[in-house]
Amino acid sequence: MADPDPVPPTVLIVGGGFGGLRAARALAGAPVQVVLVDRQNHHLFQPLLYQVASATLSPADIAAPIRHILRDQANADVVLGEVASVDLDARRAVLVDGRGLSYDFLILAAGSRSSYFGRDAWAGLAPGLKTLEDALEIRRRFLLTFERAEQEEDPDLRREWLTFVIVGGGPTGVELAGTLKEMARLTLPQEFRRIRTDRARVILVEAGPGILANFGSGLSEKALQGLERIGVEVRLGQPITAIEEHAVQLGGERIPTRTVVWAAGVSAVPLGATLGVPVDRIGRVLVEPDLSLPGHPEVFVVGDLAAFTHGPGGALPGVAPVAIQQGICAAGNLLATLASRPRQAFRYRDKGSMATLGRGRAVAHIGRLSFTGYPAWLAWLFIHLMLLVDFRSRVFVFFEWLWAYLTTQPRARLILGKKTRDI
Amino acid sequence: MADPDPVPPTVLIVGGGFGGLRAARALAGAPVQVVLVDRQNHHLFQPLLYQVASATLSPADIAAPIRHILRDQANADVVLGEVASVDLDARRAVLVDGRGLSYDFLILAAGSRSSYFGRDAWAGLAPGLKTLEDALEIRRRFLLTFERAEQEEDPDLRREWLTFVIVGGGPTGVELAGTLKEMARLTLPQEFRRIRTDRARVILVEAGPGILANFGSGLSEKALQGLERIGVEVRLGQPITAIEEHAVQLGGERIPTRTVVWAAGVSAVPLGATLGVPVDRIGRVLVEPDLSLPGHPEVFVVGDLAAFTHGPGGALPGVAPVAIQQGICAAGNLLATLASRPRQAFRYRDKGSMATLGRGRAVAHIGRLSFTGYPAWLAWLFIHLMLLVDFRSRVFVFFEWLWAYLTTQPRARLILGKKTRDI
Structure with missing residues (x-):
């Protein structure tokens, strides 16, 4: 036996x-x-999280239940x-x-x-972007801010409402700044009667000497030019010294703003x-x-x-x-x-990095090759679609992107969650 | 001049x-x-709200910013x-x-x-379905309930977790009961290792003598048969007399349950x-x-x-x-x-009613014609797609439905919101 x-x-x-x-x-x-x-009950495709924050994609486009992904793996059990x-x-x-x-x-x-580097009080004032809940909260703040600006009579306060500060010049900060500026420039102008949404200031703050520091100085410079061409203001070498309820401090300057996003660490x-x-x-x-x-x-x-x-x-x-x-x-x-075989030491194979700078623009390096502009953007689209874990997300994200590109009207511009009166 | x-x-x-x-x-x-x-900043297509609750559609599929819908109407101004x-x-x-x-x-x-007819304490125990926030809360409760059942060792408590009570036999209650039962029967079984999700009880409670009372007795009877065929238990003529944290009371009976939805009024x-x-x-x-x-x-x-x-x-x-x-x-x-013309009295032209009973089944009457089964379901799909306010929603909802129909795997099964530990 x-x-x-x-x-x-x-x-x-x-x-x-x-x-x-x-x-x-x-x-x-x-x-x-x-x-x-x-x-959480879902696996999240974090590289596209900024597109939920900027109202292009819905949570279901970039997340799938872990149980669903592993449903056919008989030796896997999922615990929430x-x-x-x-x-x-x-x-x-x-x-x-x-x-x-x-x-x-x-x-x-x-x-x-x-991480706020010990400044935990900043967390409530400047949400980070790590979870779907974070992304929906940032989306809510972005969209409510334009509503408040539209209702504001005082021109100074209106300018304050229409100033957005994004802290951190890594890929998340760069992509969020680019896509937010494009929403203000291309998507919203026709919908508001009193404010010029295209004049909204989007300020990207980076403490170091350049954005996308890991991409190398050539692409860092190209990315800076790309963002500035669509109107993003980039502040380099200036760490944020304070985040207050209606302003940020950087260097000696005080920038009045109601909307700060933390992508700095x-x-x-x-x-x-x-x-x-x-x-x-x-x-x-x-x-x-x-x-x-x-x-x-x-x-x-x-x-x-x-x-x-x-x-x-x-x-x-x-x-x-x-x-x-x-x-x-x-x-x-x-x-x-x-199996009583020896273990292998880990070796990282760096296949490259890429980041979008808004519609039709990106920077990328793949191995020793660097790309910018439209080719880099197409490469970014293709690679990110392929990396999505399941096929259904690929299909739907592809159509959402096609729609947003053709119409400049991404679909997910919903203010959800807390009551409107709570802001 | x-x-x-x-x-x-x-x-x-x-x-x-x-x-x-x-x-x-x-x-x-x-x-x-x-x-x-x-x-709210959005117009909501309420007839499809139950599909957000049952995780088939995302909020952006059935809602669009009111500003967006009215963007080309020069004499219209929108205030949040x-x-x-x-x-x-x-x-x-x-x-x-x-x-x-x-x-x-x-x-x-x-x-x-x-409305809870004066029983305001029921509101927290049995959420209604009127807003996108309601739908996301119901979705969260449905999905978390299966997670809790999977983790439960005690068979009685497991049965309690796997019992869903939907109060109210109008279109909302009927459609939600049908779609929830189908999720338990068709979508989830492969994903759980310990529980039989297809054995989850879905109980639809109606105080009156029949469901879909406004549809006429012929269709009411057909709808009852349709729901019972897929395993929904329908209790007629029995008003809920109490909703407690772990049970509902109806007639003399106490039904242990952790999930109650209110569609009764x-x-x-x-x-x-x-x-x-x-x-x-x-x-x-x-x-x-x-x-x-x-x-x-x-x-x-x-x-x-x-x-x-x-x-x-x-x-x-x-x-x-x-x-x-x-x-x-x-x-x-x-x-x-x-224009100094006389006003007209309002006259309602009733074009009919329809409700789905799950995959491939519906009841409908249009004028004096009654349909049931697959033809009614196709009519329901077509008419609801056409009624969506903007074209983009039509396109995306069509593909979501096609996907869900072909795969039985609707995409939006995400537990969002409060921390998991809070339930």
């Missing part, structure tokens, strides 16, 4: 973003039981819940509601969140710091070359929560391709251990 | 639903200044705000934020809201009662045959806020065609007065 089937080891994955989801899929068919826990802490010795994660989840292997892929989620292992300045867990936790070969950390410092040039950027490649690598090393 | 242009009279329209919006459009090109005020009261003698409406809007003519089209918004004129039992303003307010020929009331009792068969139902025809009639009577 054969032995009864052994119980397969449990792989607990914390986080259903790019890193966690790719790790789960890389374990399909393997002799393990995967349990993926996330505090938030992990509060991990007991590394007991090999057990505890959720905020008290439930415990035991594991044989653990892959931590819980990501990052907006992230830190790892607090879960990393609860592990009792070394973390870096922004809370990322320092990992071994094989992505495991020092002293805990059964635990892997990937994506924004990991500080991988073994490559050239210091820690890796917090972008989707790093998370995806690390998720796949961690799953591979886990399977190698099960 | 010619006289300077006279200042055109101001027509204030309160409400951008079917009645108010159609009135505004009927005044396009007329020598009046239209001011349309609504507390909520009217608190109207001073009929001073011809002035006051918004909740204190601003005043003067008028020469007033068209009140502020609609209705869910509406009343006019409170604005009607503030006018100091006669209103009916559910707060609707009694209007003259020409839709004007008794003693105030410059004020019209249309749609759900109006009680029009001059036709055969008592007050008209609170449906979109009544509001549309009344909005157009009120605008016409207003223009007649400006």
Whole structure:
């Protein structure tokens, strides 16, 4: 008589973003039981989140239920819940509601969140852009601001309402500034009777010497020109020193505004710091070359929560391709251990970076090639459509983009949520 | 020398639903200044709201900014705000934020809201379905309920989580019950590992002797059979006597459930009662045959806020065609007065009623013709697509429906809003 089937080891994955989801899929068919826990029911395609904020796309276009994505993977189980802490010795994660989840292997892929560098009071005044709720809140503020400007009699206050400040010149800040300015220039002018929406000021503030610093100085300069051509004001080398209810301070200047968005920085989620292992300045867990936790070969950390410092040039950027490649690598090393094969050290293959600057304009570098303008924009469209996790999103996002491009009238300009009177 | 242009009279329209919006459009090109005020920035196609609740459509599919719809109407101005009261003698409406809007003519089209017949404590336990926020809240509750059932070990509690009660057998209740049962039967089973979502109980409770009472007894009976065939339990002649946190009471029976939706009744918004004129039992303003307010020929009331009792068969139902025809009639009577022509009495032309019972099934009567099954469903699809106010919604809703029909996987199954831990 054969032995009864052994119980397969449990792989607990914390986080259903790019890193966690790719790790789960890389374990399909393997002799393990995967349990993926996330505090949201959906995987979110974060690179397009700014288009929900700027009312081009709906949440359902860039997010899909994790259960749906993994429905055909028989060895995967999805749990809706938030992990509060991990007991590394007991090999057990505890959720905020008290439930415990035991594991044989653990892959931590819980990501990052907006960070205000200790200025926590800024969070309420300048929302960040990390979740669908954030995007809907920013959309709500953008659209309500034009409504308030339309109703304002005082020209100074009207100018204040029509001034938007976006803090942070990385891809999120650049793309949001470009698309907001285009909405003000192309979409809204016909709808308002008293204000000139095309005169709305969109100010992008970057503390460093250039925007899109990681793209190299050539593209950084091109991006600056591209934004300025459509009317975005870019302030370089000037950190924000204060965010108040009706203004921001930068350098010696006070800019009256009612709408500030924070795209200036992230830190790892607090879960990393609860592990009792070394973390870096922004809370990322320092990992071994094989992505495991020092002293805990059964635990892997990937994506924004990991500080991988073994490559050239210091820690890796917090972008989707790093998370995806690390998720796949961690799953591979886990399977190698099960099969008594040696683990591989992680090596990041940088395939390039790209960012849009509004309608028909983008900057991109792919390997050693740099593109700008229309070709870069078409490449951006194509690559982002292909990267969307499921086919249905590709179809619908394609049509939304086609519609928005042809008509300049993106569809999702709805003010939802809190009562109108609450602003 | 010619006289300077006279200042055109101001027509204030309160409400951008079917009645108010159609009135505004009927005044396009007329020598009046239209001011349309609504507390939301969007016109909502309410007949499809249940499809947002059941995760087939996104808010942007069935709503469009009122400014966008009226952008080419030069004599129309849109104000985002909520009217608190109207001073009929001073011809002035006051918004909740204190601003005043003067008028020469007033068209009140502020609609209705869910009514719990004095049981206000039920509102928090059993949300109604009148706004996009309501629909997103119901969607959130539906989807979270399946998550909680999946995590529940106790079989009795699991059954409690998997029991849904929908109160009210009108079109909203019927359509929501059908589509929820189909989601549980067709969309979700593959995604959950522990629960049988297809065994979820969906109970439709109607206090009267039949569902879809306005459709006539033949179709009412057909609708009942259609719902029962897909597994909806319909309880007729049994009013809900209590809604508790974990159960509803009806007749002598206690049904344990965590999810109750209220589709049993509406009343006019409170604005009607503030006018100091006669209103009916559910707060609707009694209007003259020409839709004007008794003693105030410059004020019209249309749609759900109006009680029009001059036709055969008592007050008209609170449906979109009544509001549309009344909005157009009120605008016409207003223009007649400006042109010193006599006003027309309103006459409702009932073009029929229809409701879906899930995938490929509906009941409809158009004039004296009754349809059921697939032909009725196709007629429902076609007519509702054509009624969507703008072309872009038609295109996108068509593709969403096609997708959902072909795959049984509607796209918008996202849990958004409050933190997961809050339920």
